[in-house]
Amino acid sequence: MSTANLDPTLNTHSAHAAEHEEEDHRMFGFIIFLLSESVIFLSFFVGYIVYKTNLTDWLPAGVEGLEVREPLINTIVLVSSSFVIYFAERFLRKENLWGFRAFWLLTIAMGSFFLYGQAVEWMGLPFGFTDGVFGGTFYLLTGFHGLHVMTGVLLQGIMLGRSFLPNNYAGGEFGVAATSLFWHFVDVIWIILFILIYVWQ
Amino acid sequence: MSNASLDAIAAKSDQPFPGAPNNWRRFFSFSTDHKVIGIQYMVTAFVFFLIGGLLAMVMRGELITPEADLVDRTVYNALFTMHGTIMLFMWTFPMLNGLSNYLVPLMIGARDMAFPRLNAAAFWLVPVFGTLLMVSFFVPGGPSQSGWWAYPPVSLQNPTGNLINGQVLWLLAVALSGVSSIMGAVNFVTTIFRMRAPGMGWFRMPAFCWTVLSAQMIQLFGLPSLTAGAVMLLLDLTAGTSFFDPAKGGDPVLYQHFFWFYSHPAVYVIILPIFGTFSEIFPVYARKPLFGYRFVVVSSVIITVLSAMVWVHHMFASGTPSWMRMLFMFSTMLISVPTGVKVFAWVATVWGGKLRLDTPMLFALGGLVCFLFAGITGVMLGAVPFDIHVNNTYFVVGHFHYVIYGATVMGIYAAIYHWFPKMTGHMYYEGLGKLHFALTFIGVNLNFFPMHPLGLMGMPRRVASYDPEFAYWNVIASLGGFLLGVSTLPFILNIVSSWVLGKRAPANPWNAIGLEWLISSPPPVENFEEIPIVVSGPYGYGSDESLVANNPAGELISEHS
Numbered sequence: 001m002s003t004a005n006l007d008p009t010l011n012t013h014s015a016h017a018a019e020h021e022e023e024d025h026r027m028f029g030f031i032i033f034l035l036s037e038s039v040i041f042l043s044f045f046v047g048y049i050v051y052k053t054n055l056t057d058w059l060p061a062g063v064e065g066l067e068v069r070e071p072l073i074n075t076i077v078l079v080s081s082s083f084v085i086y087f088a089e090r091f092l093r094k095e096n097l098w099g100f101r102a103f104w105l106l107t108i109a110m111g112s113f114f115l116y117g118q119a120v121e122w123m124g125l126p127f128g129f130t131d132g133v134f135g136g137t138f139y140l141l142t143g144f145h146g147l148h149v150m151t152g153v154l155l156q157g158i159m160l161g162r163s164f165l166p167n168n169y170a171g172g173e174f175g176v177a178a179t180s181l182f183w184h185f186v187d188v189i190w191i192i193l194f195i196l197i198y199v200w201q
Numbered sequence: 202m203s204n205a206s207l208d209a210i211a212a213k214s215d216q217p218f219p220g221a222p223n224n225w226r227r228f229f230s231f232s233t234d235h236k237v238i239g240i241q242y243m244v245t246a247f248v249f250f251l252i253g254g255l256l257a258m259v260m261r262g263e264l265i266t267p268e269a270d271l272v273d274r275t276v277y278n279a280l281f282t283m284h285g286t287i288m289l290f291m292w293t294f295p296m297l298n299g300l301s302n303y304l305v306p307l308m309i310g311a312r313d314m315a316f317p318r319l320n321a322a323a324f325w326l327v328p329v330f331g332t333l334l335m336v337s338f339f340v341p342g343g344p345s346q347s348g349w350w351a352y353p354p355v356s357l358q359n360p361t362g363n364l365i366n367g368q369v370l371w372l373l374a375v376a377l378s379g380v381s382s383i384m385g386a387v388n389f390v391t392t393i394f395r396m397r398a399p400g401m402g403w404f405r406m407p408a409f410c411w412t413v414l415s416a417q418m419i420q421l422f423g424l425p426s427l428t429a430g431a432v433m434l435l436l437d438l439t440a441g442t443s444f445f446d447p448a449k450g451g452d453p454v455l456y457q458h459f460f461w462f463y464s465h466p467a468v469y470v471i472i473l474p475i476f477g478t479f480s481e482i483f484p485v486y487a488r489k490p491l492f493g494y495r496f497v498v499v500s501s502v503i504i505t506v507l508s509a510m511v512w513v514h515h516m517f518a519s520g521t522p523s524w525m526r527m528l529f530m531f532s533t534m535l536i537s538v539p540t541g542v543k544v545f546a547w548v549a550t551v552w553g554g555k556l557r558l559d560t561p562m563l564f565a566l567g568g569l570v571c572f573l574f575a576g577i578t579g580v581m582l583g584a585v586p587f588d589i590h591v592n593n594t595y596f597v598v599g600h601f602h603y604v605i606y607g608a609t610v611m612g613i614y615a616a617i618y619h620w621f622p623k624m625t626g627h628m629y630y631e632g633l634g635k636l637h638f639a640l641t642f643i644g645v646n647l648n649f650f651p652m653h654p655l656g657l658m659g660m661p662r663r664v665a666s667y668d669p670e671f672a673y674w675n676v677i678a679s680l681g682g683f684l685l686g687v688s689t690l691p692f693i694l695n696i697v698s699s700w701v702l703g704k705r706a707p708a709n710p711w712n713a714i715g716l717e718w719l720i721s722s723p724p725p726v727e728n729f730e731e732i733p734i735v736v737s738g739p740y741g742y743g744s745d746e747s748l749v750a751n752n753p754a755g756e757l758i759s760e761h762s
Contacts, residue, residue, distance in 0.1 A: 025315040029391040036383055036421040043429035043459060047444075050455055057450065129442060133450055136442035140433070 030178050034185050041189050044144065048137050048196055060131040065201050066138075067121075074117040075194050078149075081110035082187045085180050092169060092176055100169075104160055107183070111153040118146050141193055148186045155179045219723040220626065231325065233317035234726055235306050238324045240624065242299025243617075245327055249291035252335075254686055256284040261648075261682035264675050269665035277665035278346035279338075279367070285349030286334065286371065289467070290378045293609060295327050297474045298385050300616055301413045303624060305389065307717035307724060308407045310398025310733045310753065315391040323384035330377035337370040345371035348663060350460055353445035353453045357437055364439060372435045379424045379431075386420040389413055398716070400735035400750070404495060407715060407739040411498040412477030415505040416470045422509065423463040423470075430459025454519055461512035469508045472572075472604060473501055475612035476543055479565050482619055483547050485713040486562035487554025490740040493546040500539035507536045517585050518592045526585045533583035537576065544573060559711075560634030564615035567642045571607025575600055578653065593663075596656025602649040606685070611641060614692070621696070622706030626723040629703060633695040640688035647681025708754070714741055720754045730755025 052058060059065070085107040091099035122139075129139045159175050162168050169176070217223045219236075227237045228244070260280050263271040272280065302320065306313055314320045337344040342361035345351065345368045356368055393414045397406065433444040434456060443449030445456045484491045491497060513521055513529040521529075547569060556562065578600040582588050591597060614637070621629050651674035660671045667675070709718040716733055717724070733753035737746045 025391050025395050028395055029316060029387050032390050032421065033383070033387050036386070036425055039422055039425035040429050043426045043462075047429070047433070047455055047459070051452065054452065055450065129440060133443055133452075136433075136436070136444055140436070140442075140444075 026174050027177060030181070034181065038185070038189070041144075041192075044137075044141055045192065045196060048141060051133050051137060052200075055133060057132075059134055060127050063127050063131075063134070066198055068198050070117060070121055071194065071198050074114050074121075075190065077110050077117075078114045078187055078190055081107050081114075082184050084110065085183050089176060089180050092173070097163060097169070101160065101163055104156060104163075108153055108156045108160070111149055111156065111183075115146060115149055115153070118142065118149075138197065141197060145186070145189055145193055148182075148189070152179065152183050152186050155182065218726055231321055233313070233321050235302050235314045235317065235320060236624070236724060236726075236728075238320050239299045239301075239303030241324055242295045242302060242327065245324075245331070246292050246294075246296035246299060249287050249331060250296070251689065253284050253287035253292055254689065256280050256287070258682055258686050260284065261679040263665055264667070265679040267667050267669045267672050267675075272665070274665045275343070275346060278348075278663070279344045281663055282345050282348050282371075283334070283338075286345075286375070288605070289349065289471075290375060291327070291331050291334065293471050293605065293613075294378070294382060295324075296613055297416075297471065298323075298382075300478075300613070300620075301389060301417075301474060302385075304620065304717065305392060305410055305413055306396070307623075307720075307728060308410050308715060309393065309396060309401060310716045310729060310735065311392060311396040312728050312732075314388050315396055316388050319384050320388050323381045323388070326377055326381035326384075330374040330381070333370055333377065334374040337367040337374075340365055340367060340370065342366050350457075350464070351434065352460075353434060353437065353451075353456050354447060356434065357446055359438060369435065369438060372431050372438070376428060376431050376435075379428050382420050382424055386417040386424075389417040390421065398733045398735050404498070405735055405738050406498075407477075408480035408491060408494065408498050408501075409474070409477035412473040412480070412501045415501040416473040418505050419466045419470050419473075419508055423466040425463075426459050427463035430456050433459075454516070457516050457519055458512070461515045462509075465512040465515060466508040468601075468604065469504055471609050473504065475568065475572075475609050476501065478612045478616045478619075479547055479569060480543075481715070482561050482565040482615055483550045483554075484740045484742055485619070485711050486557045486559060486565075487551045488557075488742050489550055489554045490742050491546065492549035493542070494738065494740060496542050497546045500542045503539040504536060507532060507539070511536055514583055514588070517588045530583055530585050534580065537580050537583075540576060544569070544576070559618075560629070560631060560638055561615045561619035563635065563638045564611050564618065564641075567638065567645075568608045568611035568615060571603050571611060571645060575603035575608060578603065591656050593661055594656035595652040595660045595662055598662050599649050599652030599656060602652065603645075606649065607645045611645070614638075614641065617696075619711070620717075621699075622710045623717055623722050623724070625700050625703075626706050626721075627699050627703030628706050628710065629695050629699040633691045637688060637691040637695065640684060640691065644681050644685035644688050648678050648685055649681070651675070651678040651681075714748055715739065716748070716753065719749065719752075729753040 084103055088100050088103035088107060091097075091103060122142075127135045127138075129135055155175075156179055159173075159179050162173075162175065217225075217227045227234070228241055230237075232238065232241075259272065260277065263269065263277055263280075269277065302314065305311075334344075341363060345356070347356035347358075347368065351368070351371065359366055359368065393406075393410055433442070436442045437444050437446055437451070443451040445451045445453050447453055480491055480497055510532045511529060513525055514533045517526055517529075551566075578596070582591070582597065582600055618629060618634055621627075655671055655674045655678075658671060660667055706722045708721050710722075711718075716729075716735070719733065720729060731751055731753050733748075734750040735748065736750045737748055739748075741748065
């Protein structure tokens with residue numbers, strides 16, 4: 001274990017060895033956190049399925065269904081951004097900082113486009129948050145996911161800023177790897193959400 | 202105790218250290234030392250235990266007579282809601298997190314948890330949400346009155362019409378408690394997976410660490426479900442959605458699923474570390490290896506898996522379809538198998554041993570007896586016809602109080618006494634400890650046994666007044682409740698006075714085997730001078746095998762041992 005590598009004579013107390021150990025375990029901890037986070041979405045999804053299959057008057061009065069075309073464009077953009085962020089990470093591994101920045105920025109742009117598209121869709125909808133269980137679940141699911149997209153974009157912004165600190169990303173960077181993993185996670189959640197809400201009507 | 206090298210360490214830093222005159226300051230700081238955080242957790246939790254206990258004694262005072270005369274009925278509703286919430290979210294969870302925080306890194310030979318700052322942040326959320334919960338006593342309309350389940354539509358009533366009401370504060374506190382628990386769980390799981398000392402394979406790890414791992418995994422998969430339900434309930438209450446409001450087309454039973462999918466496994470989050478405590482304590486005081494170590498630790502993991510499949514047994518009376526009732530009756534019965542394995546293993550450990558009846562052993566044995574009783578009533582409740590007969594009666598209340606007070610609180614006391622010398626460097630007073638045990642054991646049985654006949658007679662739970670035919674058993678239960686209140690006094694006296702004045706504790710007062718006993722009492726800030734190299738299993742009582750290949754205490758202990 002990594003603790004064994006530390007020279008005990010150098011190891012005084014106060015913040016001591018923890019700082020080093022934290023480096024090694026952060027990704028493991030982050031994956032565990034994401035697994036746990038996915039259960040919240042799972043709970044919402046199960047709730048959605050239970051409502052949809054059990055309620056007799058599912059759609060509120062005057063609502064026919066959801067438009068699929070714009071959300072589909074949004075979906076394509078978000079799913080492709082997962083590939084873009086993968087290439088950004090690869091550039092970083094090859095220590096091509098400008099390549100990393102370019103592709104990273106493209107990911108941010110695509111994430112922002114998704115959020116913008118979501119906002120436009122929300123404003124054009126004929127039903128609100130309090131219009132029955134349908135309105136509630138729709139805004140809850142898309143809103144909670146949108147919150148995650150927003151978090152992802154913010155994290156990406158921070159990582160982009162940090163890439164300008166000299167030598168900050170020498171030898172790989174946990175923040176970039178974690179942000180990228182988080183982005184893939186948000187992406188997979190969206191695919192399930194899209195199928196549940198838009199495809200299955 | 203050799204303080205020579207501790208002084209040397211202290212010279213490098215102006216931080217307080219164990220044994221220093223300004224040591225107490227560490228406990229009031231944002232310390233990242235897992236041992237300080239552990240004690241912070243435990244002391245904070247105990248304060249809330251006393252508050253929750255006072256609420257319970259007011260309830261028992263109300264129930265000593267059949268009429269609702271001591272407090273108003275709405276106050277009574279608030280009392281049982283807050284009693285349950287405090288005892289679970291403010292006492293047992295933080296208390297066990299504190300114990301695990303203190304012990305896990307020591308037991309696996311690590312210098313700290315994997316994420317020390319996250320650890321400190323998780324602790325400091327406890328006073329925050331505790332305050333939030335306490336504030337609800339002072340808002341108009343008082344605290345939440347919907348019980349600790351907060352079932353809609355009762356929890357959606359909001360009679361005052363205010364945005365900030367008892368129920369909203371309750372939900373916020375529970376949500377924050379969830380955040381804190383997830384932070385803790387990520388930390389524990391990472392620590393146990395990644396930071397075990399060299400040579401400590403999975404089957405050389407003490408059973409306590411196995412149970413902590415199992416319990417924290419439950420937090421990880423279970424808590425998000427409660428979070429989802431709580432978010433939806435909060436939106437119903439404040440934003441006007443209709444997820445759970447049957448009047449507007451919502452589905453209140455779905456909330457029950459969300460709630461129990463977490464809150465049943467939460468019982469295992471509570472009891473598993475207690476199982477671990479029993480597994481640590483019986484071998485020490487019986488001087489025998491833990492019987493069937495591998496079966497005991499694997500049972501913990503099986504309990505974790507099964508705990509995700511039993512939650513509907515809380516909902517047999519919620520219009521659950523009969524196929525589902527049968528399925529969950531079966532899975533509920535199944536979970537008694539790994540639990541039974543453990544009970545048999547402990548009995549076999551104690552059997553024929555050379556018993557030392559010190560206070561920790563007394564509490565562990567008392568806890569085991571109570572747990573056995575609770576397990577029997579638990580299997581009874583798992584059977585659908587019986588459950589429907591006693592649903593929402595005092596039989597259920599009696600059952601889970603035997604689990605939570607009889608087994609869990611007694612197990613917590615056992616753990617506190619057992620590791621008190623290690624944590625503080627002082628011995629507690631054995632006489633006061635035995636008095637504490639006697640009062641607690643008698644109090645538990647006096648308070649909670651009468652609830653079983655009351656439930657079978659048909660007395661419903663959560664009522665302030667009752668038919669006079671129930672008076673006899675209620676008077677006994679109330680006397681037991683007050684006795685439990687009294688029982689905390691010798692404990693507090695013992696802990697406080699021996700922490701200050703008690704005899705200095707040696708490194709290993711119980712002659713126990715374990716990494717934590719190889720270092721000084723209290724342990725130095727970095728725990729191990731040298732990371733131990735483990736060469737044998739955890740319970741080598743009666744064999745000459747050495748646990749470690751080196752001396753992890755360095756020169757701190759060697760000159761005294």
